Amino acid sequence: xxxxxxxxxxxxxxxxxxxxxxxxxxxxxxxxxxxxxxxxxxxxxxxxxxxxxxxxxxxxxxxxxxxxxxxxxxxxxxxxxxxxxxxxxxxxxxxxxxxxxxxxxxxxxxxxxxxxxxxxxxxxxxxxxxxxxxxxxxxxxxxxxxxxxxxxxxxxxxxxxxxxxxxxxxxxxxxxxxxxxxxxxxxxxxxxxxxxxxxxxxxxxxxxxxxxxxxxxxxxxxxxxxxxxxxxxxxxxxxxxxxxxxxxxx
Numbered sequence: 001x002x003x004x005x006x007x008x009x010x011x012x013x014x015x016x017x018x019x020x021x022x023x024x025x026x027x028x029x030x031x032x033x034x035x036x037x038x039x040x041x042x043x044x045x046x047x048x049x050x051x052x053x054x055x056x057x058x059x060x061x062x063x064x065x066x067x068x069x070x071x072x073x074x075x076x077x078x079x080x081x082x083x084x085x086x087x088x089x090x091x092x093x094x095x096x097x098x099x100x101x102x103x104x105x106x107x108x109x110x111x112x113x114x115x116x117x118x119x120x121x122x123x124x125x126x127x128x129x130x131x132x133x134x135x136x137x138x139x140x141x142x143x144x145x146x147x148x149x150x151x152x153x154x155x156x157x158x159x160x161x162x163x164x165x166x167x168x169x170x171x172x173x174x175x176x177x178x179x180x181x182x183x184x185x186x187x188x189x190x191x192x193x194x195x196x197x198x199x200x201x202x203x204x205x206x207x208x209x210x211x212x213x214x215x216x217x218x219x220x221x222x223x224x225x226x227x228x229x230x231x232x233x234x235x236x237x238x239x240x241x242x243x244x245x246x247x248x249x250x
Contacts, residue, residue, distance in 0.1 A: 009068075010035045010172055010202045011056070016065035018055060025051045027226035028065070033172070038194065038203045040213045042237075043223035044246060049206045052223070053174050056204075057089040058082040069172065084111075088170030090178065096160050098150035102141055105149050106132045109164035131167060138196055139163040140189060155186030159193060166197065173197070174204045179212055191215045210238075222246070 011033040018026045026048045033039050041049050054060040056067055058079040067074045074082055097105050110128050124132075136142040139159040144152065149160060158178060165173060178194075179187045187209070194203065194216050207213050213220060213234060220237045222230040230240045237243055 008035075009033060010037075010070060011204075012066070012068040012071075013052075013056070014066045014068075016052075016055060016067065017063050018051065018060060019063050024226050026055065026062075029223075029226065029228060031221065031228065033202050033204060035202055036198065036200075038198045038205065038216055038218045039221060040205045040207055040217040040219075041221045041223055042207065042210075042213060043229070046225075047223040048226040049223055050176060051226075053089060053176060053204070053206065056082075056174065057087055083168065083170075086169070086171040087174070088165035088168055088172070089174045089176075090158075090161055090165055091176055096149045096157055096164065098148070100149055101145065102136070102147055102149055102152070102160055103132060103145040105160055106135055106145075106163055106167055109167040111168045135163045135166045138166060139193060153186070155182045155190065158182070158190070162193070162197070170201060172202045172204070176206045177208065178205060179207065179209060187212060 009032045011031070013029060013031040016026055016029045017024060029052070041052070043049055051060060055062055056074070058074065058077060058081075062075050065075075069082075069085055069087060072085065074085070077085070097108065100108070107124055107128060110131065132145070133142065136145055139162055141156060141159060141163065144156065149157065152160060162173075162175070162178070179190050182190065191212065194205070197203075205216065217234055219232060220234050221228055222237055222240075222243050224246050229246060230237050230243050
């Protein structure tokens with residue numbers, strides 16, 4: 001363990017910077033996420049929210065600074081190692097296998113170190129089946145397991161993708177705008193879903209919908225121009241003059 005102060009945080013991002021052609025997309029940013037916390041990151045477009053997730057999951061490399069997950073430095077690790085360490089990331093567009101059943105989508109996501117074709121040929125052992133059924137209940141798709149994934153509603157596809165991540169039992173789950181394009185009812189169900197799955201893991205969610213943020217957040221971080229502008233409970237953040245300026249100034 002390098003820094004004693006980090007031991008309690010599941011994620012410790014310190015002095016993180018990334019520059020693209022001299023432009024600092026993330027500028028000396030420091031962020032700590034507790035175990036069992038659901039952190040929502042908000043901020044205007046171009047604030048660097050998605051870039052931050054890209055850095056944490058190893059898709060983009062930091063120019064400077066440190067990302068520690070359970071006290072282990074992540075900045076030099078390849079993406080698959082970061083996944084294996086316990087970080088799961090869902091992008092804005094769902095990437096599910098449309099022509100496979102919901103069951104198969106979950107099955108191929110079980111971490112066996114094989115590609116999708118290896119997994120398709122692999123006998124489904126009782127422990128895998130049990131894990132699939134468990135996850136299906138968590139994401140509310142237990143009745144849709146035999147259904148072709150392409151036939152699911154938009155919201156259900158998003159939940160399936162979250163389920164595919166849960167198959168890998170991540171300790172930190174990162175979701176980028178999970179309710180974009182969802183119906184009102186699907187949004188409510190997603191809030192309940194996130195509430196269920198946060199029981200055993202930490203989460204970082206990027207979201208624009210403030211009503212949704214209020215429903216789900218333990219703590220809110222406001223980003224602006226690659227920096228953290230404000231942080232804390234939603235009501236405190238909403239009342240912050242600088243936050244109001246940034247949002248109304250756009």
